[in-house]
Amino acid sequence: MRILLTGSSGWLGSSLAPRLRALGHEVTGLDPAPSAETRIVGSIADRELVMRVVAENRIEAIIHSGALHKPNIENHGNSEFVATNVQGTLNLLDAAVTAGVQRFVMTSTTSLMISQAIRDGFIGGARKAAWLTETMLPEPRNIYGVTKLSAEHLCRLYHLRHGLPVIILRTARFFPEADDMAHAIEQTDANTKVNELLFRRLTVEDAAEAHVVALDKVRQLGFDTFIVSAPTPFQPDDCAALIMDAPSVVARYFPEFPGLYARKGWTMFSSIDRVYDASRVRDRLGFVCKTSFADVLAEL
Template sequence: MDEENRSLVAVTGTSGLVGAAIAAALHDAGRVVRGADRVPGRWTTVVGDLRDPAVRRELLRGAGVVVHSAALHAPHVGRVPDEEFRAVNVDVTGALLREAPAARFVYISSTSVYGHALVPVDRAVWVDETVEPRPRDIYDETKLAAEELVAGRGVTLRIARCFPEPLPVLAAHLLHRAVALSDVAAAAVLAVSRGAGTFNIAGPYPFTRDDCVAVHRDAPALLARRAPELVAAFRDRGLPLPRALDRVYDSSAAGEALGYRPLHGIRQLLGSP
């Protein structure tokens, strides 16, 4: 494989929010990017449906790494037949794996696969990779099925929510269950060349595993003791603090295996020290 192909990364879903961010970060890191999507975009060089073998061939030609982010997502549940979910999310993943057998594979999954396991009982759920996924809908089921296909071929990144939201919602979510899009892209850049296995991509958050009871009972009280500057930042901007948190995502395993260090959390959003 020549030098260009060693650096060539095939990225799916490059006209979407996550895929475009990953493609841009890879480009900035010196990688040659070939992107595919059903609609045109800044990073999309192959326009077409990945269910089409010719589209896959054009995308994969000479690629040393595949980053697969294209998928039907949670908002499509109930609007798209389950069979189409399986065809797009599972069958396409299997085809990419078969047709690029020598390529390193980075699969962009979702923390949504934990499903019913995210429901708290008497404390917030500390969500690391030892939590067994309990899918709740066809989206979760198909993302988890695709993860199983990818196992042993590279890295699966279970990314937390990273789409645009109103400031009050985003601020609350960045305390425990959301991640900046730029941190997702940075994690993907790391994963194209290191690590193996399945990792949560989230954070940074101001909590530890020992806080699960306290954040579920009275999150503002804990924050007032732990990070009063954050409480002040919420107050100064007229943003409500959530009373109880149901989960906290843990991405420390990605830190150890990939060198992942999230940089853009709630403090950066609110300009808090």
């Protein structure tokens, strides 16, 4: 299959491109930054470039993982986010429809699901963790979330108007940078990332594999949106306790964890404010992350 991969120089693109080629696909990488995986250096905000690349390379599928991300808020204006994340997505959708592309997979983010109330730990006026599924109505709290949600709506519109098969993957955290969560201050970076596998993280390898599966299933499903995160052991009934005393909840599911953590000099977050439920991607797409919190404990 001839695939256009946007964001090919990024953390996900650099992992995904070799995986696609190993499966026999012809990958055209497009990214503003040059890299070994990027054949065309340029921005998806450049409409003429996008239309030309899709047509000249006879693209059959688009995996759209290119975007300005949350860390870019510090040095990019709102208009730049709109140009890349919204107009750039629109350019790709128009190019797909014009060229008759029949597979479109977009990398979105669970970040757009986090309102200020959820971040503050108040759900319906009560202090508890948020249990997050695809059925909730997002209320993004920053320009990154707003533009990614807008891009999702464009994808839905193009499916409805043009019949374009689209799968949107709302991926949890998989980036390598250090965490910015307030309650992670006491943990090392490795400790923090392992803790997050309980409720809001996956490996970049799992993120890449989710895109491969979505590419395979998109024409069958037509349109869908999925949360992609490592499987959580928690249940909705745990949400009140998670916000108040997360270690005790984790110990109920993993009695061995306190001893294993003590030997590593690690600690668990005192409070967990959200849980991403990835059961729908398991049930509808048949995808489950290979690396979970339980797997890390087994290695310890």
